[in-house]
Amino acid sequence: MMDDLKDLLLSIGPGVGCAVHWAIYRYYRNLDKTHAFERETTIVGKPVTGFDKLVKRDLKKEARIEGENTKDHRQRVKRIPGHEPGSG
């Protein structure tokens, strides 16, 4: 237990150093900046519909769901073919 705490304390220094480097790099290069079209485009939507179905109660090791992508709007997942206009 005490060893874990010591390891944690000793890892803070390098961690903060990396964070400082990353913050400066990001401030100068702005690699993460793009047009937020999801928010900055005029979008008119009808109320969202759908369903939620309880599948099971489970025991999980992690505090969050595996592969969470709620906020990663631009991360594409498996594409189901859609209806093409004019295909009937």
Added chain:
Amino acid sequence: MSNSNDASLPPTPSLPGSVSPRERPSAGNPPINQASVAQVVRDERQAPDPLAIDTSSPELKDGANRCPNCGATDIRPTLGSDELICHYCRHQWVAVRVEDAFGLGDGIDQLEGTVIASGAADIAPDASSMVSFKCSGCGAEVTINTENAMTARCHWCRHVFGVNEQVANGAVPDAVLPFHIRKEDAVQRISQFVGKRRLFALKAFKEQFTPENVTGVYLPYMIVDGNASAEINGYGEIAKGRKTVRTGLRTRTLHVADVYRLKRHADFTVDDLPLESSAERGDLDTSRNTNNIINAIQPFDTKNAVKWNASWLYGFSSEKRDQNVAQLRQRLEDQLLSIARAQVETSVDGYDRGVRWESERLDLHGSRWVTMYLPVWLYSFHQPGAGGGMLHYIAVNGRTGETMGSVPLQRWKILLPAITVGGVIELVALWIVSWLP
């Protein structure tokens, strides 16, 4: 058709006065004799595309944009407004907004199929960038290279010409959004942006920094309206407490979670979604370029775009479109799916352990495509390096003044604060550890 038939073609007609580049036959390709083409083929060739919105300006096809007051051709934009001014009689007039002229903002929820404005039509593979005009003032030949310019002055009689007709080389859009931000303002914004980032900037960049070299450039975009539905499927989890499990001598805590299968359906319309219609600008891979900087200064107030007239480009450079609707369709679908995912986000707020979307489907019922030149003040710096180095941009939105940039870094300089701060904290940590049992 045999060679003997080719030989019987009528001689190239001499076209007096002003003619459009489309009407001007090139020396290498004799014009098709319309009388020799079958009636059915002729009808199909000449019939307008039923889905197209015709944004062309036949009155400007001779390249001369004339002042409605005096007929002079020295027409220029009035910076800071959506007005053109005649530099001969000082008459000013307001440009026509494409949204009003062609109803582009209407009926998005009724859109079906793919509606393409005439300026967004496919680029002809053999279309030349060079466009020639016969000067209506003196008859001289004036050639414009549409790769980077859309206006020229007749070197004999000083008439000003612009490429106004929608030639099939992608250079003429349906609309243009005029510059509102002046060069002095852009210079100030760029200086301010760099001023905040001088400390760790590359030495060569600081030495060569000359914001006065900023260039006003019109960049090509497809502005798309879309009527779509999306279906998204996945799993969400709700925390229901913790449970301690003993395995041999060790105990560990597990999370109890209710797992739900989720399905969401969203119907939505999108108004004026901009897509870069130059392949180079559309490449946003930040490991190779800094095009994301130009992308990030959006949005533009595209609702105020005016009908195309080459006079708007006076004093500015422009980049030609090289992407057609078919090539941009995948990017549109990706962006619509991203919008759908953002739309459904609030509907899964209750899943405190998060949601994992696993599949998605898009039904694009209808889309409307319009090409537009958008105004950007651009400052660039080439940083030498492996693989050709990196071109860093600092860009200012020519309408809103929104500024974004990529400032090259002196690598060793940013290591100093990182090592210093990290080192100090590490010393404190070592001191604390030395006191622990």
